[in-house]
Amino acid sequence: MRKIMIAVCDTDAAYGKKLGEWISLEHEEKFTGVSFSSVQCFQESCSSQNADIVLVGKQFLEDPLLRQELLKQKTEEERQIQNAQEKPMWVYLCGQEEEVPLCMQGFPTVAKYQPASRILREVFVYYQNWGNSREPGSTAEKEVIGIYSPGHSIWQTPFALTFAQALGQREKLLYVNLKECAGFSGWFLEEYEKDLLDVMYLCLSNEVNVSDCVNSALYCVEGIHYIPPAKDGGCLGEISAEDYISFVKLLAAKSGYDVILLDFGMMIPGFYRLLEKCSKVYITTEPGEIQEAPLQQFRQMTRRQKELQLEDRFVYISLPAMHPQICPGTVNLQQWLWGTMGDFSRRLAGVQCGTD
Numbered sequence: 607m608r609k610i611m612i613a614v615c616d617t618d619a620a621y622g623k624k625l626g627e628w629i630s631l632e633h634e635e636k637f638t639g640v641s642f643s644s645v646q647c648f649q650e651s652c653s654s655q656n657a658d659i660v661l662v663g664k665q666f667l668e669d670p671l672l673r674q675e676l677l678k679q680k681t682e683e684e685r686q687i688q689n690a691q692e693k694p695m696w697v698y699l700c701g702q703e704e705e706v707p708l709c710m711q712g713f714p715t716v717a718k719y720q721p722a723s724r725i726l727r728e729v730f731v732y733y734q735n736w737g738n739s740r741e742p743g744s745t746a747e748k749e750v751i752g753i754y755s756p757g758h759s760i761w762q763t764p765f766a767l768t769f770a771q772a773l774g775q776r777e778k779l780l781y782v783n784l785k786e787c788a789g790f791s792g793w794f795l796e797e798y799e800k801d802l803l804d805v806m807y808l809c810l811s812n813e814v815n816v817s818d819c820v821n822s823a824l825y826c827v828e829g830i831h832y833i834p835p836a837k838d839g840g841c842l843g844e845i846s847a848e849d850y851i852s853f854v855k856l857l858a859a860k861s862g863y864d865v866i867l868l869d870f871g872m873m874i875p876g877f878y879r880l881l882e883k884c885s886k887v888y889i890t891t892e893p894g895e896i897q898e899a900p901l902q903q904f905r906q907m908t909r910r911q912k913e914l915q916l917e918d919r920f921v922y923i924s925l926p927a928m929h930p931q932i933c934p935g936t937v938n939l940q941q942w943l944w945g946t947m948g949d950f951s952r953r954l955a956g957v958q959c960g961t962d
Contacts, residue, residue: 611638611655612729616663616699619643621718625661628722632826635778636817636862645669656694659729663699663718667707676709697729723825727799730822748858752880752887754870756904757897761925762890763788764942765951766869769888771830771943772955773865780820780863781832785871786839793938794827798834803841805833806853816860828939831863839871847876854883882914889922926950 612629614622622641629639640657642648645666651657667673679693698710699718706715714732716725753769755762763783770781782802783790791798800823808819825832836842857866868880881887889904891897901922908916926946942948 611657612659613657614641615666617665673709750866752868752884755890757900768948768951772952777864779865783835783869788835801834802836817862850876
């Protein structure tokens with residue numbers, strides 16, 4: 607898949623370098639981040655390779671030739687004569703209480719001083735409608751993995767996250783939580799602007815770039831790429847089976863990820879058909895006899911799905927004994943990753959255990 611190049615152009619060299627490095631490190635599979643603190647260096651780079659997206663600060667625009675070029679580009683856009691595949695998308699990095707310069711009026715604008723992850727998501731909202739937006743080169747479907755707990759173990763999602771992190775060490779993986787009450791906002795102290803329902807709506811619209819739809823809402827924590835779960839989980843039961851099937855197929859074929867990991871909650875419409883789309887489904891239980899009855903009932907229900915080939919896909923696992931301990935922010939996730947659950951998941955995924 608072709609990487610998208612994002613150039614950060616700002617006379618504050620430390621700011622540009624930090625943002626450019628973050629883009630490359632956090633999203634190395636999809637993006638290349640570069641930074642320039644002078645117009646001359648930026649123009650020299652453009653002579654060999656054009657950026658797809660240019661984030662530009664106010665002081666950078668003091669160069670008269672650059673302002674003239676931007677005004678010319680804006681005029682060409684208004685006349686609809688621009689070849690969108692040859693020119694980058696320009697985005698103005700607006701500082702606090704700054705007015706947008708004349709040469710940048712009409713171009714996309716994002717707040718300069720905010721978390722880098724939010725800057726990238728806002729940029730991709732604009733990029734979805736930009737002429738340079740392209741689907742990933744390959745449309746071949748990749749692997750889909752499911753995780754489900756018949757007894758609704760509270761440790762299902764901690765396992766799913768640690769397993770996603772372990773698999774993600776060797777493959778590009780996207781984690782998708784389908785639970786009605788996932789609890790991510792409380793666990794990670796995040797206020798999500800977009801969620802799974804928004805991404806589904808965008809992806810199922812006609813003539814959209816699936817990869818960009820995902821990127822516009824994407825979060826990354828501890829190396830785990832995920833779409834924020836639904837804020838209103840009740841809506842998950844109102845989506846049709848056909849829409850769920852289509853959405854998962856689109857993610858597998860066009861999101862740019864090698865593996866899609868589905869963390870199931872309730873039996874959403876099309877539940878068994880979604881399980882059939884998975885190469886493996888990890889059926890999780892907790893230690894003890896109390897979860898045996900739900901597991902047996904699930905097996906009975908599955909056997910009645912005679913038209914589907916499911917049983918061979920199931921991997922039954924008993925999660926390690928855990929002790930609830932609520933901590934602020936991502937501390938919960940770090941404890942799961944580098945504790946008993948993380949070691950269990952790494953062994954299952956076949957990657958090195960421990961922190962060394």
